[in-house]
Amino acid sequence: MKKRVIATILATVLTASMVLSGCGNGGKQETPATNDGGNQEAPAAPEADDGAEEEASGEAPAAPAVSHDQELTLEVYDVAANYQGLQTGWYGKILKDKFNLVLNIIAPQVSGDGEALYQTRTAAGNLGDIILLDNADMLECVDVGLVADISADIKNYPNLMKYWEQIEKFNAGIGDGIWAIPTEMNSNGPTEYMSETVSSMPRIPWDFYSELGKPDLNNLDDLLNALAEMQKAHPTNEAGDKAYGMTLWKDWDSTSIENVNQLTKWYGQEVNGSVLIGEDHSIVPLTDKNGAYYKMLKFFFKANQLGIVDPDSATQDWNSACDKMKQKRTYLVWNNWMQGFTNSPEIGEKGANYMGMPLKDMKVFQTSDYYYGSGRVFGVGAQVSEENKARILEFLDWLASPEGLTIQHAGTEGLIYTVNDDGKYTLTEDGYNRFTSEIMIPEDQGGGNWTDGNNQVNQWIVASIEMNPVTGETFVPDLWASYLEKNNTKTTKEWREKYGAQNEVEYLKNSGMMSPVPSINMSLAIDTTDIGLIRSQCKTIVCDTSWKAIFAADEAAFDALWDDMVSQLEGFGWNDLVAFDTEKYQPVIDARKAAQ
Amino acid sequence: MLGKMNKKKWYSIKLFLYVLPFIVLVLLFSYYPLYGWLYAFYDYRPPRPFSDAEFVGIKWFKSLVENPVKVAQLWQVLKNTFVMSGITLGTSWLPMIFAVFLNEIRCVPFRKFVQTVTTLPNFISWVLVYSVAFSLFNSTGMMNTLLLNLGLIKEPVLFLQSSDHVWLTQWLWLTWKNLGWAAIMYIAAISSIDDELFQAARVDGATRMQQIRYITIPSLLPTFFVLLMMNIGNFLSNGMEQYYVFQNAFNKDYIQVLDLYVYNLAMGSGSYSVSVALSMLKSIVSVLLLVGANTISKLTRGESFL
Numbered sequence: 001m002k003k004r005v006i007a008t009i010l011a012t013v014l015t016a017s018m019v020l021s022g023c024g025n026g027g028k029q030e031t032p033a034t035n036d037g038g039n040q041e042a043p044a045a046p047e048a049d050d051g052a053e054e055e056a057s058g059e060a061p062a063a064p065a066v067s068h069d070q071e072l073t074l075e076v077y078d079v080a081a082n083y084q085g086l087q088t089g090w091y092g093k094i095l096k097d098k099f100n101l102v103l104n105i106i107a108p109q110v111s112g113d114g115e116a117l118y119q120t121r122t123a124a125g126n127l128g129d130i131i132l133l134d135n136a137d138m139l140e141c142v143d144v145g146l147v148a149d150i151s152a153d154i155k156n157y158p159n160l161m162k163y164w165e166q167i168e169k170f171n172a173g174i175g176d177g178i179w180a181i182p183t184e185m186n187s188n189g190p191t192e193y194m195s196e197t198v199s200s201m202p203r204i205p206w207d208f209y210s211e212l213g214k215p216d217l218n219n220l221d222d223l224l225n226a227l228a229e230m231q232k233a234h235p236t237n238e239a240g241d242k243a244y245g246m247t248l249w250k251d252w253d254s255t256s257i258e259n260v261n262q263l264t265k266w267y268g269q270e271v272n273g274s275v276l277i278g279e280d281h282s283i284v285p286l287t288d289k290n291g292a293y294y295k296m297l298k299f300f301f302k303a304n305q306l307g308i309v310d311p312d313s314a315t316q317d318w319n320s321a322c323d324k325m326k327q328k329r330t331y332l333v334w335n336n337w338m339q340g341f342t343n344s345p346e347i348g349e350k351g352a353n354y355m356g357m358p359l360k361d362m363k364v365f366q367t368s369d370y371y372y373g374s375g376r377v378f379g380v381g382a383q384v385s386e387e388n389k390a391r392i393l394e395f396l397d398w399l400a401s402p403e404g405l406t407i408q409h410a411g412t413e414g415l416i417y418t419v420n421d422d423g424k425y426t427l428t429e430d431g432y433n434r435f436t437s438e439i440m441i442p443e444d445q446g447g448g449n450w451t452d453g454n455n456q457v458n459q460w461i462v463a464s465i466e467m468n469p470v471t472g473e474t475f476v477p478d479l480w481a482s483y484l485e486k487n488n489t490k491t492t493k494e495w496r497e498k499y500g501a502q503n504e505v506e507y508l509k510n511s512g513m514m515s516p517v518p519s520i521n522m523s524l525a526i527d528t529t530d531i532g533l534i535r536s537q538c539k540t541i542v543c544d545t546s547w548k549a550i551f552a553a554d555e556a557a558f559d560a561l562w563d564d565m566v567s568q569l570e571g572f573g574w575n576d577l578v579a580f581d582t583e584k585y586q587p588v589i590d591a592r593k594a595a596q
Numbered sequence: 597m598l599g600k601m602n603k604k605k606w607y608s609i610k611l612f613l614y615v616l617p618f619i620v621l622v623l624l625f626s627y628y629p630l631y632g633w634l635y636a637f638y639d640y641r642p643p644r645p646f647s648d649a650e651f652v653g654i655k656w657f658k659s660l661v662e663n664p665v666k667v668a669q670l671w672q673v674l675k676n677t678f679v680m681s682g683i684t685l686g687t688s689w690l691p692m693i694f695a696v697f698l699n700e701i702r703c704v705p706f707r708k709f710v711q712t713v714t715t716l717p718n719f720i721s722w723v724l725v726y727s728v729a730f731s732l733f734n735s736t737g738m739m740n741t742l743l744l745n746l747g748l749i750k751e752p753v754l755f756l757q758s759s760d761h762v763w764l765t766q767w768l769w770l771t772w773k774n775l776g777w778a779a780i781m782y783i784a785a786i787s788s789i790d791d792e793l794f795q796a797a798r799v800d801g802a803t804r805m806q807q808i809r810y811i812t813i814p815s816l817l818p819t820f821f822v823l824l825m826m827n828i829g830n831f832l833s834n835g836m837e838q839y840y841v842f843q844n845a846f847n848k849d850y851i852q853v854l855d856l857y858v859y860n861l862a863m864g865s866g867s868y869s870v871s872v873a874l875s876m877l878k879s880i881v882s883v884l885l886l887v888g889a890n891t892i893s894k895l896t897r898g899e900s901f902l
Contacts, residue, residue, distance in 0.1 A: 122643030144643045242736070250845075311735040311752055314845060529641045533659070533867040540848075540860065547845035551757070571665020 064156060066390045068100040074392065077121065077128030079114070079137075080376065080459035081107035082318065089453015090415075093446035094407065099395055103130075105456055109251065122146060130392055131379040132183075132459055135170075138377045139523050142179045147379040148389060151178035157397035159404075162187065163462070166372050166521075173523035181396065182373025182521055184463040190371040190595060193516040194465045196479075196503040197336035197356060198366045200265040204331055205342070206491045207352035208234060214498060218360040220299050223332075228306045230331045237328045245308025247330040248300070249321040250547070255539045256286060256293060257546045260300065262334050264292035268363035273581045274538065274574065279365045279517050281589050285578045286542070287566050294562070300550045301558050314547050326436065340435040347436075348489030355495050356504035364514040369465060372521035376459060400461045402470050408455050409464040409475040415445065417477065424471045426482040518595035525584045534573040541568050636873040656873040676763075677853040681831045683767045688827060691775055692820055695782030696812050700804065711783075714776025725773060726841035730756065756842075762850035770838060785819045786812060825893060829886040832878050854878055 087095065087103035095101045106121075106128055108114030118137070121127050127146050131138070141147050154160055160167070163185045171178045188194060202223055208230040217223050227245035237243050252258035261271040269276040269284075269292040276284050276291045286293050303309050310330065312320070324330045325341040333342060333354055343353040380392050398404040410417055416431040430439045430450070439450035446453050464476035477483050501507035508514035527535060545565040552558040566574075636656055638649040661667050694714075701707040717725075732738050735752035743749045793811050802810070836855035843851050852860070858878075862871035894900040 119642045127643075141643055144645065144648075146643060307751075311754055314757055315730075315734065529639045529867070529869070532641060533870060536861070536867060544845040544848055551846070568665055568669075571663050571668075 064390055066387070066394055068391075071096075071100050071102065072388060072391055073102040073104055074130055074388075074395075075104050075106060075128040075381075076130045076132065076457060077106045077108075078130075078132045078457055078459070079108055079134060080132060081105050081456055082109060082458060083107060083456040084110040087456050088446070089448040090412065090441045090446035090450065091407070091453055091455045093453075094412075095395075099391065099398070101391070101395060103457065126383050127381060129381045129384050129388065130396075131381055132376060132457070133379070134376055135521070135523050136526050138180050138379055139174060140526050141379070142174055146382050147179050148382045148384060149177040149179060150380060150389075150393065153389065153393055154178055157393055159397045159400040160393075160461075162400070170373060170377065170521060170523070180377035180379045181461060182370075183376045183378065183459050183461055184370040184374035185461065186369055186371055186463045186466045188369060188371065188465070191368050191516070191518050192371070193366065193368045193505070195336070195369070196505050197339070198265075198364050198505060198508065198514065199336055200262045200334045201362065201364055201504065201508075202266070202357045202359065203333045203336075203339060203342075203354045204230070204357055205328070205352055206355045206495065207350065208331065209355075209357070210351060210494070216360070217357055220295075220359065221302075223357070223359060224299070224303055224306060224308070227303070227308050227331055231308050234331075239327065241327060241329055243324075243329040243331065244310040245306070245330070246300075246303060246332040247310035247316070247321050247324050248313035248550075249316050249318045250314060250543075251317040253543045255535065256542045257297075260293060260296045260546060263296040263299065265365040266334075266359070266362050267292040267295060268365050269293075270365050270367075272585055273535070274577045275581045275585060277585060277589065279363065279515070281517075281593055283582055283585060283589065285574075287569065287574070289562075297546055297549055297562075298558070301552060301555075304550055305554075309550065314551065342436075344436045345432055345486050345489055348487060348491040351490045351494060353489065353491040355491060358499070358504065358507055358511070358513060362508075362513050364508055366514055366516045367519040368516040370463060370519050370521065372519065374463075375521060378459075378461065396461065402468055405460075405462055405464075405466065405475045406468065406470075408460055410477050411450070411454075412445065415439075415441070416450075420482070424473055424482065425477070425480055427477050427480070427486075431477065432486070518592050520588050520591045520595070522587060522591065524587070525580075527580075530573075531577060531580050534577045537572045538569055538574055538577060541565060541572065633872060633876055635869050636876055638869060640869050642868070652869075656870045657877075659870065660874060672849060673852050673854055673857045676850055677832055677834060679763055680766060680853060681834050683763060684770065684834065685824070685827055685831070687767070687771070688778075688824055689820065690771065691778035692782045692813075692816055694775055695779040695786060696808055696816070698779065699783065699786050699812075700808070711776065711779075715780070716776070717773045718777035720773070722837040722841050725769065725838075729769070729842075757844060757846045759846045759850065762847045766838065766842065766851065769842075781819060781823065782816055785816050789815045821893070821897065821899075825886075825889050828889040829882060831885050832882050 084105055084107040086092070087105060092102070095103065106117070108117045111117045118127075122141065122144070125146065127133075127141060131141065131147065133141065138147065154167070160181065163182075166182055166185045167178065167180075170182050171180060174180065186192075202217075204223075204226070209226065211233060212226055212229055215222070215226065217226060224245075231243065231245045234243060248257075248259045250257075254261075255273050256271055264271055264276065268279045270278075271286060271293060274286050276286055276288065276293060278284070284291055288294070300309065308331075310316075310324070321330075322341060325333055325338060328342070333339070336356075339354050347353050378396060380389055384392065399408065410425070410427075411431060411434065413419065415428065416434060417425040417427050420426055433439060434450050441447055441450055441453055462475075465474050465479070467473070468475050473480050478487075496502060499507050501510060505514070542565065545561050545568075549558050549561045549565075552561055635646070637651060637653060638646070639652045639655075640646055640649040659666075660670060698707060698711060701710070730737070733755035734740070735754060739755065740749075740752040744752065789812065793815075794807055797807050797811060832854055834853055834855065836853065836859055839851045839853055839856045840859065843856065854874075858871045858875050861874065862868050890900050
């Protein structure tokens, strides 16, 4: 009986994942390699540091020589990927030419039921050759022996050793040995926030906002009204497709709806499992009626009452939501990297870039740059042979090298950027448009289009704001002098005029609407079976109710759903879960207080 | 004498060898997996291997019913299961009637055509059925476009997100997919009815409806009852693929049947132990239902099938 059930389940999961991955094969790697949409000169100070680090790492022993004669296909279990299958295109060709490697990306986000994929693969004892996981999962996998210890090898890799302080600090929390390499690290120091944009705030098209006469937005209601006006004035995009004030997607949901989670940051709280952690170091349950989750859920509900929520929101996935962003079919976006799909110098010159809109009553939650890492870590599978392990580490080391980082965060020379006389880089025309339009790649460089061929692993060991020792500028093009000059568009000028600040971070800081909390990357307590069961049952209730609440008929129905959710959650042990999470995140809060 | 015994013995061995492969299959696929029931008594959570798991007794069985909210959810799941299985059982005469009427079509090419068209959906997987449903009924799908263009509605109707009539619509999808296939058994049964019965009836002046009423249907009833009994045994296993693909936040309260609930618990959360406990209960209830149905059959029709 059980076996048959499992067989049916597996068959369904497989079919589903095949169909889904088939649909996803447009190969949309949708997250641009940047956290910034910036327009200010890059600070020069960290350059000196960087040079020093370079020298130091030069003394490290060289990596062991490995043979590239045999083609090696590596399975990459990748929680960040939005694409499942072989890495192809220009980036695939570089890996093939340079290392004779082929990456086979296994993407839980794409497979339909990521949790199931993770569990079946871990139960089978082989997650992948290269493993990218959230901290807690990595801890668990190290514990059961799915991950290889690289403490004997890593010392040979100078580019990874540049981040030894961070790597060592993270692994100290796991126990003996070096098991995991944090992602998105930099060498600017633990409390810096270098970006010119915050990770989440309201972002709307400047041209439509100008049409409304640039009204002051004091609160969420003003924002909703502005969006409603915009949708009334522009019910479709230029191609005639229906446009909405906002569009949501469900495939990123966790313990609660991810879209709401991102918006809680506007009002000073970040969702972590069942609790909200405040920028004032407070910690309250997600279900707190005075908390930001309730507030922002209600914001979506009110939006739906005004008819400005895309009706496909509850059924569509990220890829279709992203297409709508690219086609200007949605007027509110929030994460700074989403501007990669909506903005470009040309659009900016027309005054139509999406710009951050500070609401007067906002208090933005923003962590400092991920000096210690972002919360996800790379590891090497325990089943990998010594020989292949050397090839994997060589590849990971390259990912952290100036050459590898330039390719990951910008692209290839000639096609995406050119080198100026002074050694700094300038984006080409194709380079400027690489996220917003289809850039075809010459056949000898891998063929296909740029987006499909881009690095589908979608996670970086070193952050894009790291300084490139070769140019003395960041790896991310958005902060290059040449870019800032070109990007000083009509939109930017008008925005600066209205808000009297160079960029949104400056504005928010000056008006006391933001003070970055130190970013902490530590390994936290893992769920016990009991807590795991409670979490999963509560997750379903929170997510299902949240979606229903957004589309509720009226305010009474909304409140009834919320109250019903809270009482149901209690029955499923929510209070135990909150207690567990409160204790789990206390070390983070303590560390933040200590760092400030 | 001895030779005769040996011959007889050898004959039974031969017969036994004939069935042996099937016994092995049954043991392998129906009894060996019962070993997995062990998981219900341990604190098992991947990626940790089972050998490390701690014995917890009947903790998970108790946790299923430890408070009213959990009982209410389980109750809702059982209700969904019973109602949807009930609707299916209650309408299980449909394929029979369909077969009877199909058989009355005199134009053979048309009959074959209808039969083929109604059988085909059975071979389409639920995932594909859902993608068809999605493209027909999403907010920019054919149905909404049609209704919008006809001016019947102003805003798109979100058919798939509706929490109304979930049981009914799910039954319609199931019937659409299964009707033709389920009728095959009856079509075969009809062709085995002695033609002399019909000829005699016609001589006696029976109309077509009377022939159906007094010959065809009574001859099909044994087949019908066997199939019905088998369905009762499967009462709790109304499958999960269909409900899995159609489920969303809005209809989940009504669509979550037992199998889907077990799946959501196990695969969604890694609570394998709890879901094993739940599916054990399910097996026991299934056996009880089957025995019950058998007893009723014995009492009412004097035949049993166990």
